[in-house]
Structure formats: C-alpha cells, structure tokens
Amino acid sequence: MKKSVWSDSVRLPEFDKLSGDKRTDVLIIGGGICGLLTAYFLGQSGIDYILVEGSRIGSGITKNTTAKITSLHGLIYDKLIRKSGREKAQMYLEANQSALCEYERLCKSIDCDFEKKPAYTYSLTDRKEIENEVKAAVSLGFPAEFVENPKLPFQTQGAVRFPNQAQFNPLKFIAEIAKNLNVYENTFIRDITPDAAIADSGKITAKKIIVTTHFPFINKHGGYFLKLYQHRSYVSAYSGCGNLDGMYVDENLKGISLRTYDDLLLIGGGSHRTGKHGGGWEELSSFANKYYPQAKLKYQWATQDCMSLDSVPYIGQYSKRTPNLYTASGFNKWGMTSSMAAAKIFCDMVQGKRNEFEHIFGSRSMAKPQLLANGFEAAANLLTPTARRCPHLGCALKWNKAEHTWDCPCHGSRFEENGKLIDNPATGDANIK
Numbered sequence: 388m389k390k391s392v393w394s395d396s397v398r399l400p401e402f403d404k405l406s407g408d409k410r411t412d413v414l415i416i417g418g419g420i421c422g423l424l425t426a427y428f429l430g431q432s433g434i435d436y437i438l439v440e441g442s443r444i445g446s447g448i449t450k451n452t453t454a455k456i457t458s459l460h461g462l463i464y465d466k467l468i469r470k471s472g473r474e475k476a477q478m479y480l481e482a483n484q485s486a487l488c489e490y491e492r493l494c495k496s497i498d499c500d501f502e503k504k505p506a507y508t509y510s511l512t513d514r515k516e517i518e519n520e521v522k523a524a525v526s527l528g529f530p531a532e533f534v535e536n537p538k539l540p541f542q543t544q545g546a547v548r549f550p551n552q553a554q555f556n557p558l559k560f561i562a563e564i565a566k567n568l569n570v571y572e573n574t575f576i577r578d579i580t581p582d583a584a585i586a587d588s589g590k591i592t593a594k595k596i597i598v599t600t601h602f603p604f605i606n607k608h609g610g611y612f613l614k615l616y617q618h619r620s621y622v623s624a625y626s627g628c629g630n631l632d633g634m635y636v637d638e639n640l641k642g643i644s645l646r647t648y649d650d651l652l653l654i655g656g657g658s659h660r661t662g663k664h665g666g667g668w669e670e671l672s673s674f675a676n677k678y679y680p681q682a683k684l685k686y687q688w689a690t691q692d693c694m695s696l697d698s699v700p701y702i703g704q705y706s707k708r709t710p711n712l713y714t715a716s717g718f719n720k721w722g723m724t725s726s727m728a729a730a731k732i733f734c735d736m737v738q739g740k741r742n743e744f745e746h747i748f749g750s751r752s753m754a755k756p757q758l759l760a761n762g763f764e765a766a767a768n769l770l771t772p773t774a775r776r777c778p779h780l781g782c783a784l785k786w787n788k789a790e791h792t793w794d795c796p797c798h799g800s801r802f803e804e805n806g807k808l809i810d811n812p813a814t815g816d817a818n819i820k
C-alpha cells in the first residue's frame with residue numbers, strides 16, 4: 388500500500404462516531420485541512436459548531452498534499468490581470484499572502500516542521516511568460532524576481548521567485564489544530580436538507596452548513612459538476628538527493644514539482660485528468676534516475692486536485708439560492724493557502740461579517756467555452772458503452788492500472804477494485820461486475 392511521508396510519521400487525534408440526533412449553529416461536513424481550520428476559527432470565535440468526517444480526519448487529500456504554503460500559484464498573476472483586472476489580481480495576492488501570514492502565526496506554537504523557503508515557478512520552454520509573471524507580480528507591489536539559472540539539475544528558461552514563502556508537515560499541523568475540536572469521525576453524510584444533514588447513525592440540525600468535502604457532493608445546487616474537474620498527480624520521495632534552496636513547480640501543469648522534507652526530496656508530477664492516462668510514478672522514476680542516479684526511493688503516493696475553470700477557487704455560498712449553505716473547492720493544487728483563506732471567509736460569513744476577500748472567490752459565471760470543454764468530456768464518457776458506470780452521474784469508469792482503481796473521467800470519483808468508494812463527488816459504491 389502506498390503511503391505519504393506524512394501519514395507514516397503522524398498519529399492524529401481520534402473522535403467518536405455520531406450517535407443520535409444533535410443540534411448546532413454551524414455544521415461543517417469534511418475533516419480535511421479546510422474543514423478543520425474552519426472549525427478551529429469558529430471555536431476561537433466562540434461559535435457553536437460540529438464537524439463531521441465520513442472517515443478519519445485528514446484521511447483524504449490533506450495527507451497527500453506536498454504542503455507548499457505559497458502565493459505563487461504556477462503562473463497566475465499575469466493571467467488574472469489580463470482576464471479579471473488588476474484589482475482582482477491584487478486581492479488574490481493579498482488573500483494568499485494573508486493566509487501565509489496566518490500559518491506563520493499559528494506555526495509559532497505548533498511543532499510541524501514549518502520552514503520559510505522561496506517558491507519558484509520555472510519554465511522549460513518559454514522565458515517570456517516567466518518575465519511577464521515577474522512583471523505582473525511586481526506591478527502588484529510584490530518583490531518577485533526573475534532568476535536566470537535556478538539551482539536545478541536541468542536547464543530551464545528561467546524562473547519567477549517569490550521570497551519568504553513556506554512549507555511544513557500538514558499532518559503534524561492538523562494533529563495540533565484538531566486536538567480540542569468538536570468532531571465526529573466515521574460519520575458519512577448521506578443527504579442534506581435545508582437545515583439538517585443525515586448520517587446513518589443520526590441527524591444534525593444546523594442553522595448553517597459548510598461543505599468542505601474536496602468536491603462539493605450536492606448536485607442539485609451550484610452546478611459544480613459542470614465547473615470543476617479533477618486532476619491526479621503522483622509523488623515520489625527519495626533520499627540522497629542533496630538539498631534544494633526552495634520549492635519548485637513547472638509552469639506546465641504536467642511538469643515536475645520539487646520540495647524537500649528532512650533529508651528527502653519530494654518529486655511530484657506524472658499528472659493527468661482523473662480517469663485519463665498520464666506518466667504516473669514511472670515518469671518520476673525516469674526523472675530521478677536521470678538527474679539523481681544515486682537517489683533511494685523511500686515513499687510513493689498520489690494525490691487528487693479539484694480544478695476550477697478560471698484558476699480561482701470557489702469559496703462562499705454554495706449557490707445564490709442557498710443562503711445558509713456554503714462550500715469551498717477548486718483549489719487548483721494550491722490547497723494550503725486556499726484552505727486558510729476559505730476558513731477565514733467562512734468564519735466571517737456565518738457571523739454576518741463582511742470578509743474583504745469574499746468577493747474574489749464567490750459565485751460567478753463561467754465563460755461558455757470553458758463550460759463547453761468540460762461538458763464535452765462528461766458527455767463523451769456518458770455515451771461510452773460499458774457496464775461499469777459511476778454512481779455519481781453515470782459516466783463510464785476507466786481502469787487505473789498504476790493504482791488498481793476505477794476512476795471516473797467526468798468529475799473524478801474513484802473506487803477500489805471491488806467498487807468501494809475512495810474519492811467523491813460520488814456518495815456511494817460502484818457496481819463492478
């Protein structure tokens with residue numbers, strides 16, 4: 388069984404399963420880092436809340452992240468300025484920088500291997516786009532730099548450098564954050580009504596409900612199955628590679644990302660839309676063999692990211708018609724700062740306070756071509772003839788031979804070989820004959 392370096396070393400606090408009916412002001416569904424931070428801040432503000440998790444806390448994507456805490460999200464600022472305007476780009480930068488500061492504040496008293504590091508986005512092919520990103524970030528007042536020759540074992544066309552970013556061990560962090568929270572584990576929510584969530588072992592009535600389940604699983608509101616898709620990527624951790632002066636990511640979504648942890652080098656990549664083919668761990672081993680021939684493989688794992696269609700997460704009301712239902716998703720591989728931003732926004736929203744960043748991430752309409760491209764992928768897989776169909780909306784499941792799972796190319800649900808649910812938005816097992 389493949390396991391992340393974080394899962395191997397951290398013991399998380401355990402919580403009881405829900406038994407019987409409960410009542411609370413705010414119910415959070417989903418015990419990953421986003422839900423836990425939301426619960427933490429609600430608790431700090433004296434708000435009555437309950438968090439429910441279908442399995443164990445941190446057992447979803449949080450245990451598989453590479454945990455880079457940075458405002459440099461690939462190449463985003465030049466694009467945001469061009470597509471959404473300077474003000475939105477500025478607020479996006481500030482929201483992420485303020486999330487980074489909040490981690491730094493919390494990590495002063497949490498032993499979680501928090502380290503300040505510069506973040507880099509490099510390009511193998513296009514110097515111009517790196518230069519444009521540096522210009523964009525500098526124009527927003529951020530001290531970004533162009534680095535001609537980043538200290539990598541391969542040739543690049545340059546990199547953008549953001550100083551004073553950070554990395555940590557995400558499970559050590561949540562182990563501490565979760566300690567005194569009001570949580571029920573192994574409590575899978577089967578259905579939601581406007582003021583309650585129903586699990587097999589009880590019902591929780593709440594004035595407000597926040598869904599932090601990675602992919603928002605309620606289909607009847609918000610149309611998230613149209614405006615999100617999932618991306619799978621792979622991580623291998625090697626010893627014997629020496630040090631690295633920061634965290635690196637290729638501007639190409641399918642490229643290689645690097646960070647260190649202790650004496651390990653974490654190499655990420657091999658990615659593909661869930662349910663499609665990609666390089667997987669084999670691509671990472673070829674990379675390691677070529678550039679770090681002396682390296683020794685220590686860990687391998689995979690992760691899954693929800694991708695929004697305009698590169699900005701969806702955080703806020705679940706839909707315009709559900710004033711007391713909220714969600715956060717579409718973090719586009721940048722879940723650490725996005726989760727923190729979401730937790731702060733939720734904490735203000737449920738108290739009726741205005742959050743200065745809520746309008747950047749809130750409900751917005753998508754450009755038609757983006758929706759059409761995503762819809763086309765779903766339609767093609769809906770029409771594919773097969774007996775193995777996804778219980779979410781019926782798309783044809785694809786066999787993932789690297790991980791021995793059934794994966795859905797439409798919205799990224801995943802199932803074990805025997806059909807048992809692994810990743811949502813599906814809420815039940817698949818019938819695999």
Ligand code: FES
Pocket residue numbers: 612777778779780781782795796797798799800811812813
């Ligand atoms: Fe939506 Fe499979 S995840 S149809």
